[in-house]
Amino acid sequence: xxxxxxxxxxxxxxxxxxxxxxxxxxxxxxxxxxxxxxxxxxxxxxxxxxxxxxxxxxxxxxxxxxxxxxxxxxxxxxxxxxxxxxxxxxxxxxxxxxxxxxxxxxxxxxxxxxxxxxxxxxxxxxxxxxxxxxxxxxxxxxxxxxxxxxxxxxxxxxxxxxxxxxxxxxxxxxxxxxxxxxxxxxxxxxxxxxxxxxxxxxxxxxxxxxxxxxxxxxxxxxxxxxxxxxxxxx
Amino acid sequence: xxxxxxxxxxxxxxxxxxxxxxxxxxxxxxxxxxxxxxxxxxxxxxxxxxxxxxxxxxxxxxxxxxxxxxxxxxxxxxxxxxxxxxxxxxxxxxxxxxxxxxxxxxxxxxxxxxxxxxxxxxxxxxxxxxxxxxxxxxxxxxxxxxxxxxxxxxxxxxxxxxxxxxxxxxxxxxxxxxxxxxxxxxxxxxxxxxxxxxxxxxxxxxxxxxxxxxxx
Numbered sequence: 001x002x003x004x005x006x007x008x009x010x011x012x013x014x015x016x017x018x019x020x021x022x023x024x025x026x027x028x029x030x031x032x033x034x035x036x037x038x039x040x041x042x043x044x045x046x047x048x049x050x051x052x053x054x055x056x057x058x059x060x061x062x063x064x065x066x067x068x069x070x071x072x073x074x075x076x077x078x079x080x081x082x083x084x085x086x087x088x089x090x091x092x093x094x095x096x097x098x099x100x101x102x103x104x105x106x107x108x109x110x111x112x113x114x115x116x117x118x119x120x121x122x123x124x125x126x127x128x129x130x131x132x133x134x135x136x137x138x139x140x141x142x143x144x145x146x147x148x149x150x151x152x153x154x155x156x157x158x159x160x161x162x163x164x165x166x167x168x169x170x171x172x173x174x175x176x177x178x179x180x181x182x183x184x185x186x187x188x189x190x191x192x193x194x195x196x197x198x199x200x201x202x203x204x205x206x207x208x209x210x211x212x213x214x215x216x217x218x219x220x221x222x223x224x225x226x227x228x229x230x231x232x233x234x
Numbered sequence: 235x236x237x238x239x240x241x242x243x244x245x246x247x248x249x250x251x252x253x254x255x256x257x258x259x260x261x262x263x264x265x266x267x268x269x270x271x272x273x274x275x276x277x278x279x280x281x282x283x284x285x286x287x288x289x290x291x292x293x294x295x296x297x298x299x300x301x302x303x304x305x306x307x308x309x310x311x312x313x314x315x316x317x318x319x320x321x322x323x324x325x326x327x328x329x330x331x332x333x334x335x336x337x338x339x340x341x342x343x344x345x346x347x348x349x350x351x352x353x354x355x356x357x358x359x360x361x362x363x364x365x366x367x368x369x370x371x372x373x374x375x376x377x378x379x380x381x382x383x384x385x386x387x388x389x390x391x392x393x394x395x396x397x398x399x400x401x402x403x404x405x406x407x408x409x410x411x412x413x414x415x416x417x418x419x420x421x422x423x424x425x426x427x428x429x430x431x432x433x434x435x436x437x438x439x440x441x442x443x444x445x446x447x448x449x450x
Binding site for chain 1 (some may be wrong): 248255
């Protein structure tokens, strides 16, 4: 992706969500992916915060291309990423206080997610703002998708529910969206703990790679379960 | 001419970096100042929600967070982190004191606790507000997960000896938490130290002027 021609939109989405999915294929940002995927609500919260960061970073970096001298390129990226994460952290603490408390240290740690620096360096610093924004959106959605898949599966297997503690995300005045699919006190500890995260991530990575390989050998259009958003915007 | 030209080229990146940093600093400053009030409110509201859950709402008439003592008492608690005491008053008289403290003895790090003690010395409530104990085992110190912390309510602790503050299996007065002896012991230890502190400094706790870091 070192050329200056903007790749086709459909390609950007396909790369972000599937073939270059930051969480499941590039294996970037594994620490938050494993730590914050114990429930679906946590996964969505951190996923959206990361999505916003990579999107805004890509746009800012692309807009600053005229002053991106080689010597200061990396420091500029770091200033932008750290600044944006600080701003997002403040906004979360002000408007999503309970969720912010639950995610804890992982909000400031978005700074260290290599996905964001990687997109700034490999893509946004060489592309126009629109393409960079699209790439940030696609990559952010890819990371969010990985978090949601892992978080949903872990919560389902670990607690037998989906969207528990939904008030953290939608506010205390909202109805409780939690779906309890098993008897009340069901708990499968393994999946709530880090080992479960590793096992399920391994299975997801293997599954996605296997599907992508199979698709490359077939002539028919890919019919992978996560491909619909890519088709809609393409 | 060539000199001044290369000087400009050399200074350009530095100026650009400075401008980017200044711009980002400005953005952060705007965000911080515009969210400050709301964040303070949110923190206070979260604190108040925790505190008011410990005491019957008709037992006091002041706002809890306004009458507080920041206590520094080296050697009294396990660490030198300041312990905060919130005083509940009815018609000006202190009726209860809520201690907010952190014990480092958990199985997986710090456990934050709120301990409410009545002015006459009996324990009113113990709540764990923050911890990283094992889900399914140690996390039963939360009221939402089990009623283990309820056994503290109503205890007259002034007559308790160190031996009483142990789990039953160690010869003490308290129910165990199966599979989470370290967590349970950490909470017991914190409650023991806090009630001990209360009994030895009762007069001071009831009468000291509020706020500021104080040494009894």
